[in-house]
Amino acid sequence: MAPLTVMSETDTDAVVTIVGGGVHGVHLAVRLLQADLIDPNKLRIVDPVGLLESFRRTCRQCGMVEFRSPFVHHVATDPFSLRDFAQARGREDELRPTTVGAERPTTSLFFDHAEWICDRYDLESLHTDARVTAIEDTRRAVEIETTEGRISTRWCLLAVGHGRSVTYPEWATELISTQPVTHVLDPSFDRDSVGETASVGIVGGGITAAQLATTLSQLPGRDVVLFARSPFRVETLEASTDWMHFSGVIEKFHEHPPASRAREELVAEARYDGTMPPYVFRRLQRALERKRIELERSEITVATEAGGTVVATCQDGTAFCLDELIFATGFGSPYDGGLFRHLRRQSTLQTGYCGAPVLDDETLRWMRRDGSPSRIAVSGVAAQQVLGPFARNVIGARRAGALIVGFLESKLGAEMCETKP
Numbered sequence: 001m002a003p004l005t006v007m008s009e010t011d012t013d014a015v016v017t018i019v020g021g022g023v024h025g026v027h028l029a030v031r032l033l034q035a036d037l038i039d040p041n042k043l044r045i046v047d048p049v050g051l052l053e054s055f056r057r058t059c060r061q062c063g064m065v066e067f068r069s070p071f072v073h074h075v076a077t078d079p080f081s082l083r084d085f086a087q088a089r090g091r092e093d094e095l096r097p098t099t100v101g102a103e104r105p106t107t108s109l110f111f112d113h114a115e116w117i118c119d120r121y122d123l124e125s126l127h128t129d130a131r132v133t134a135i136e137d138t139r140r141a142v143e144i145e146t147t148e149g150r151i152s153t154r155w156c157l158l159a160v161g162h163g164r165s166v167t168y169p170e171w172a173t174e175l176i177s178t179q180p181v182t183h184v185l186d187p188s189f190d191r192d193s194v195g196e197t198a199s200v201g202i203v204g205g206g207i208t209a210a211q212l213a214t215t216l217s218q219l220p221g222r223d224v225v226l227f228a229r230s231p232f233r234v235e236t237l238e239a240s241t242d243w244m245h246f247s248g249v250i251e252k253f254h255e256h257p258p259a260s261r262a263r264e265e266l267v268a269e270a271r272y273d274g275t276m277p278p279y280v281f282r283r284l285q286r287a288l289e290r291k292r293i294e295l296e297r298s299e300i301t302v303a304t305e306a307g308g309t310v311v312a313t314c315q316d317g318t319a320f321c322l323d324e325l326i327f328a329t330g331f332g333s334p335y336d337g338g339l340f341r342h343l344r345r346q347s348t349l350q351t352g353y354c355g356a357p358v359l360d361d362e363t364l365r366w367m368r369r370d371g372s373p374s375r376i377a378v379s380g381v382a383a384q385q386v387l388g389p390f391a392r393n394v395i396g397a398r399r400a401g402a403l404i405v406g407f408l409e410s411k412l413g414a415e416m417c418e419t420k421p
């Protein structure tokens with residue numbers, strides 16, 4: 001692949017390159033620009049689908065109309081930016097009440113505010129429309145291979161979310177590539193293409209399954225069956241609010257070695273995965289009471305596809321003929337996305353249990369095998385062994401942003417002094 005520009009030995013195309021333009025990537029860019037740490041011409045955000053587009057699309061496909069998190073969690077740095085944005089536009093009614101903490105924004109308010117912030121910092125002008133396929137940490141710089149050419153950068157901030165990794169139950173292995181079977185979190189899933197008179201099965205019992213089932217059940221002509229093997233569990237947030245403070249309780253993680261099984265298990269214990277907040281549960285309950293959704297409590301044990309129809313047989317012997325089977329069974333391992341797999345195989349970077357990156361607890365810099373910190377830092381779900389169960393969330397972006405921009409502040413200042421004649 002041809003280089004994008006010809007460089008001198010000491011120069012690089014960019015000073016900081018952010019890989020991934022989701023909530024985490026956008027927040028990092030905003031922080032860097034707001035702190036005036038970098039010339040915007042030397043900052044890049046590489047993402048193949050556009051800034052915030054992947055998350056916006058996922059929310060739309062799941063039928064999500066409100067955020068689970070409070071209005072102080074958004075992509076800007078001032079915690080009240082989103083509330084002020086709503087007030088200035090007479091959109092206070094889009095801040096929805098909650099039983100814990102501050103009100104929650106509607107999805108459209110959250111994204112309109114995020115877009116406004118992107119415009120304010122002109123982030124679109126920093127965006128490169130490409131997928132990153134390889135990254136090499138060369139000590140002096142980081143070489144990033146993309147579908148549109150190579151970028152040489154001094155610092156690389158990885159913010160790729162789950163990187164297309166999703167989970168299916170074991171019994172579905174043979175079905176995954178068949179036409180009537182999809183995963184709601186797969187980028188190719190299109191809710192609008194679910195057939196008009198289709199009988200639709202949804203597998204899952206958490207927030208995504210509940211939102212999708214209630215949304216599809218409101219459309220005429222759909223028979224919706226929800227396959228939820230366990231009782232529904234209602235939790236306002238994805239974990240206890242204690243974890244949101246990133247101090248005190250978070251020290252529990254740091255008592256264990258980085259990228260260890262013990263840390264991964266602590267994250268799993270702390271997260272309320274498979275739960276839904278009260279407002280989603282109430283909507284689901286109403287749809288069940290009105291018989292718009294059929295609830296199947298037994299687990300599917302065998303499913304086969306023939307002629308565009310899936311026949312699913314449950315443990316209790318009940319069988320269903322379905323035109324579509326949609327999995328809402330969550331994301332896969334954050335360390336199993338394409339880029340992380342590549343980095344694990346090819347690079348001099350340290351990984352641990354299940355391929356988790358070995359990150360420095362203070363700066364989120366990915367450690368090299370020789371024990372020195374690399375020029376790559378990680379924000380998002382892949383930093384969960386440092387930041388805990390909210391690492392992937394919007395609040396996690398804010399914490400990661402503070403740590404990463406904190407260390408970059410001193411590094412960029414020092415590098416500038418070095419390059420001055």
Ligand SMILES: Cc1cc2nc3c(=O)[nH]c(=O)nc-3n(C[C@H](O)[C@H](O)[C@H](O)COP(=O)(O)OP(=O)(O)OC[C@H]3O[C@@H](n4cnc5c(N)ncnc54)[C@H](O)[C@@H]3O)c2cc1C
Pocket residue numbers: 019020021022023024025046047048049050052053054055058059062064066067068069073130131132133159160161162163208339379380381392393394395
């Ligand atoms: C349905 C749903 C609802 C949620 N609701 C909330 C909520 O209410 N509150 C909350 O705090 N959190 C919520 N979350 C968690 C949410 O995922 C995060 O807050 C946020 O989207 C994660 O941002 P991210 O930037 O890490 O990942 P993403 O939003 O997934 O962004 C990652 C970006 O990286 C890009 N990318 C991936 N691979 C590459 C590559 N190789 N090269 C270049 N770019 C790449 C992708 O295109 C994408 O744009 C929700 C999640 C889901 C799925």
